[in-house]
Amino acid sequence: EVQLVESGGALVQPGGSLRLSCTASGFTFSSYWMSWVRQAPGKGLEWVANIKRDGSEKYYVDSVKGRFSISRDNAKNSLDLQMNSLRAEDTAVYHCATHEGRKFDYWGQGTLVTVSS
Amino acid sequence: QSALTQPRSVSGSPGQSVTISCTGTSSDVDYNYVSWYQQHPGKAPKLMIYDVSKRPSGVPDRFSGSKSGNTASLTISGLQDEDEADYYCCSLAGSYWAFGGGTKLTVL
Numbered sequence: 001e002v003q004l005v006e007s008g009g010a011l012v013q014p015g016g017s018l019r020l021s022c023t024a025s026g027f028t029f030s031s032y033w034m035s036w037v038r039q040a041p042g043k044g045l046e047w048v049a050n051i052k053r054d055g056s057e058k059y060y061v062d063s064v065k066g067r068f069s070i071s072r073d074n075a076k077n078s079l080d081l082q083m084n085s086l087r088a089e090d091t092a093v094y095h096c097a098t099h100e101g102r103k104f105d106y107w108g109q110g111t112l113v114t115v116s117s
Numbered sequence: 118q119s120a121l122t123q124p125r126s127v128s129g130s131p132g133q134s135v136t137i138s139c140t141g142t143s144s145d146v147d148y149n150y151v152s153w154y155q156q157h158p159g160k161a162p163k164l165m166i167y168d169v170s171k172r173p174s175g176v177p178d179r180f181s182g183s184k185s186g187n188t189a190s191l192t193i194s195g196l197q198d199e200d201e202a203d204y205y206c207c208s209l210a211g212s213y214w215a216f217g218g219g220t221k222l223t224v225l
Contacts (some may be wrong), residue, residue: 014145035214037162045154045162045205047214061213095161102150102209103167110161 002026004096009111016086016115022096022108030054030074035099036081038092039110043054049081050099058086063089075078086115120146120210121217128223134194137220139206141187147209151189153182156203156219164205166191198224 008020020036035050049060049070058070069082079096093110119141130137138180141148151169154162160168161168164173166182179195189208193200 037216044219045156045207045216046208047216050214058210097162101167103152104154104207105160105164107161107163107171117167 004098004106005018005107006094006108006111008096009113011093011116012086013117014115017082018086018113020081020083020111020113022081024077024079024096025061027098027106028106029072029077030035033099034070034072034079034081034105035097036070036094037104037107038090038094038113040089040092042080043092047079048094051079076093083113086113087113091115100107118142119218120215121206121208123204123206123217123220125218126221126223127210128225129196130225131196131198133196135222137191137193137204137206137222139189139191139217141208141210143210145211146186146187146215148184148189151182151184151206151208153180153191153193154205154207155200156205158202162205163173176182193222196224200224 001023006022037047050056051070067085071080095110097104097107121141152168155165156162169184170182181192183190203219205219
């Protein structure tokens with residue numbers, strides 16, 4: 001069974017930093033592109049970033065470029081999102097998802113990031 | 118402003134069919150890559166349709182997808198109570214993956 005479990009969400013002040021992690025199991029992690037998708041409270045889904053199977057390519061939505069960094073460790077079946085210079089508008093539940101081909105196949109339950117003073 | 122526009126809400130009675138539209142507002146949208154996701158409150162999204170009309174294994178054939186011009190559609194036939202959820206379309210829009218704003222389906 002495919003499982004994606006996010007962790008690391010917390011309350012953080014504006015301008016602060018946070019590192020999210022996603023632990024994968026039940027599939028060959030290194031064979032999949034992976035993405036982070038976020039959902040602000042009561043709002044819709046927003047793709048944040050994705051990373052190629054071997055980590056050699058990374059892409060970001062414009063609003064997080066230069067502030068967020070996606071990375072992965074295929075030996076540990078883990079995906080990370082380093083978030084710096086956090087803003088109130090970054091408040092959301094952050095989901096990790098497999099992103100193979102043109103679809104987000106499997107999703108984690110998400111971890112809540114709240115940016116507030 | 119998303120590159121994909123969906124109606125905020127649709128409704129239907131059990132057994133009926135409903136269609137949710139997803140219209141591209143940008144010339145960068147690739148309509149061959151449209152996927153659809155179902156999300157129940159407090160749950161993770163679930164892939165329902167990909168590549169416009171393909172169904173992953175395990176998704177009932179009551180769910181179908183299509184496209185015409187710059188509009189993709191998700192049709193749910195034989196509505197059931199458990200279909201009540203939010204539905205999101207998604208596609209590649211230039212250099213990023215765009216989601217529609219979401220449509221709340223109410224089963225009356």
